[in-house]
Amino acid sequence: MIDLHDIRYVRIGSQDLDESVAFATDILGLELVGREGHAAYMRGDDREHNVVYVKGAAAGHVAGFELASSADLSLVAVELEAGGIPVRPGTAEECERRHVRNMVTIQDPSGNVIDLVVGPAASDSRYAPSRDAGITSFSHIGLRATAPKVDEAFWTARMGARVSDRIGDAALLRIDPVHHKIALFPSTFPGIQHVNFQVQSVDDIMRSYYHLKNHNVRIVFGPGRHPTSGARFLYFQGPDGMIYEYSCGVRLIPSEEEATYVPRQFPFAPSSFCMWGSRPDIPEFRSVT
Ligand SMILES: [Fe+2]
Known part of the structure; x- marks a missing residue:
């Protein structure tokens, strides 16, 4: 049985990256961690990031879950594939964009895209919101x-x-x-x-x-x-x-x-x-x- 440690991030397609970042900082109360290429990394707690806006509505939605143990990833892939669920290993570029050491991507039966990740980057700084939403x-x-x-x-x-x-x-x-x-x-x-x-x-x-x-x-x-x-x-x-x-x-x-x-x-x-x-x-x- 897979042991999900926690939900780690969402990736959300954005038609207008500046508008998404402005809403997330001025209204929602997230911190802009940084921009990389056509993506903006945000957070609402001390973890390195929680929300990524990716330019282009076609970028769709992805939910990332951290596995409890880094040793689990290969076992998870074997277990899921044995159950008839296709598992796609993340490329080096995908791992880099998600700031994780390793990952696989699956889909739930409805077609929701789910990343299972290990070794997400830790942060050395406290969450500093631009608006105090609590x-x-x-x-x-x-x-x-x-x-x-x-x-x-x-x-x-x-x-x-x-x-x-x-x-x-x-x-x-x-x-x-x-x-x-x-x-x-x-x-x-x-x-x-x-x-x-x-x-x-x-x-x-x-x-x-x-x-x-x-x-x-x-x-x-x-x-x-x-x-x-x-x-x-x-x-x-x-x-x-x-x-x-x-x-x-x-x-x-x-x-x-x-x-x-x-x-x-x-x-x-x-x-x-x-x-x-x-x-x-x-x-x-x-x-x-
Ligand atoms: Fe809710």
């Missing part, structure tokens, strides 16, 4: 799933993720004690559906709510509270249609509860996404596609 970490992603049940089976049986809760067919998956690091939302096409950053407190969420409104950023859900993870949240839209989320207070499922934890089944209804009454203006949270 971000404490890059934490999880929503992934579009064209066949949610098949994708859920892939992530649990092949990738070692566990189901924390379901909203209809949307599975919220954990790979460590955090309630979810991956959320699979039914969709008609693959891709990253939202990118989450944890913030320190609900004060940060409310400060950002007014900051975003004052800057005419489209708020698509919240402020609200998820009945699943208990997290307070705010979702908003950035360039290229990408949805970003701030949240705080996510539930933890400690290792001593792993053996006895039973996922809860919430109905696919607006109240399952927000227990305060906020209603999502996000298609994947509103209807089963």
Whole structure:
């Protein structure tokens, strides 16, 4: 079984790199780590980078996960291929662009592109945001799933993720004690559906709510509270249609509860996404596609 240590990065195609960087620094509150060629490297915590904007919408979306052990990579490739999942070793150039020692690339059943990496570059400096949004970490992603049940089976049986809760067919998956690091939302096409950053407190969420409104950023859900993870949240839209989320207070499922934890089944209804009454203006949270 594959042991994913953590989600490490997302790579997001950008039609206008300057616009993406301006939004990420002035609005979202990330730090620009640097630009290399047609890519801009950003971060929302002390790790070397978490988000890369790659020029060109056709660059698509990639989610990078760090493996628990650097010895795992070759075993992982053998295990996945034995299960019928094609594994493509990363080229030297791809490793260099991702700042990792080694990697393979796979696709989940919906076609989401997933990097499995070892030896990601460490950083020797603290995260220094250009706007104090209270971000404490890059934490999880929503992934579009064209066949949610098949994708859920892939992530649990092949990738070692566990189901924390379901909203209809949307599975919220954990790979460590955090309630979810991956959320699979039914969709008609693959891709990253939202990118989450944890913030320190609900004060940060409310400060950002007014900051975003004052800057005419489209708020698509919240402020609200998820009945699943208990997290307070705010979702908003950035360039290229990408949805970003701030949240705080996510539930933890400690290792001593792993053996006895039973996922809860919430109905696919607006109240399952927000227990305060906020209603999502996000298609994947509103209807089963
Ligand atoms: Fe989320």
